[in-house]
Amino acid sequence: MAGSGSTTTDGSDASPSKEKKSKAAKVPSTSRRRNRPGPRQRLLGSATHLFTTEGIRVIGIDRILRDADVAKASLYSLFGSKDNLVVSYLEELDKDWRERWEKMCDDRPKPEDRILAFFDMCIADQPGENYRGSHFQNAASEYPRPDTDSEHRIRAAALEHRRWCRDTMADLLTEKFGYASRTLADQLMVFLDGGIAGAKMNRTVTPLETARELAKQLLYTAPMMYSI
Template identity: 65%
Template sequence: MAAAKGAGTKKPGRARRKNRPSPRERLLASATSLFTTEGIRVIGIDRILREADVAKASLYSLFGSKDALVIAYLEALDQCWRNDWQERVAELADPEEKILAFFSKAIEDEPEKDFRGSHFQNAASEYPRPETDSERGIIAAALTHRQWMHETMTALLTEKNGYPSESLASQLLIFLDGGLAGAKLTHDIAPLLTARDLAKQLLGAPPADYAI
């Protein structure tokens, strides 16, 4: 009777292991926490492994190198950013409101990030002179996010204006870049609020002034 009861009882440790995130998920979670708060190059592989509770062999079998993990981290951040923006604009019809959602997201995110600025810009700044293919891959992953924002703004502006609007998208993105840099420096959302105000002014200007 006692044996039957014991056989049907699940051990807590076994249940926890079953529900535990995979080694890949734990590595990405640890890398994201460390890279976003302390930087990339200052963080060594051993610290990531300790935080993730993953063996070194697993890291190399899953990613191949720390640089590859950095690229995966940036790709995951980019996808999260895109998903969040898509949710924000899902019920918006006006292209202008969708563009301003980029600024509103940054304004809301920065205090939660302790004003660390753009993680993509931060990553690129750590590799000012990429020397290897993997380092160039990190720069490319950071640029992919910015290129997506630029392409998305361009498409929305073209829809709004009725003519190709790549130059206007570049100007708006510079406002966002500057707002993020200013907020990081001052630990205040004021630069981002100014950036959004400038974006509104630019979007409200006569379209003919910005035709290319």
């Protein structure tokens, strides 16, 4: 009586071998699905790519959904709106920036060297980012006169990064000189802002390198009783 599967020339059943091949073929697909980031991570990843390369206002929700391969219902359940996604995008950028700055400072015990790390990070980042400037400055410039609460929160998220940079520099100046000088921290931020804007305009890190040199001179020549 014939069985349900075919046999080989030596009489052995070939069906198990086919079954194994079929199961093996399914494993990579299952593994990819299992290792795929969740909807929130995919939405943030797509938003980060699109917002940083093309801008915020020009990118619509449908474009983000297609790029992230996420349903519209997921976006609204996770973030509530595109503006909330923009806020989360800026907060994630800020978190990443702080973590990378702290890592760069691991082998920089001197406060002046940790301040210069702000400039070094921008010098390292700008060529790879196609000289797009500061993503935080770019975001704030897209909402120069916010009309809604969510637009105010977008500007606030962008400005929070700058506030952290300034306050961190002020704390490091206190560590170096023994007193807090907001004026000196403001001057360093002007150097950093100008260097970033110049690099974006000229598509070269030279303005940032000049800004770094100005910051270095200020740090090493500021009088001990600098105006507070």
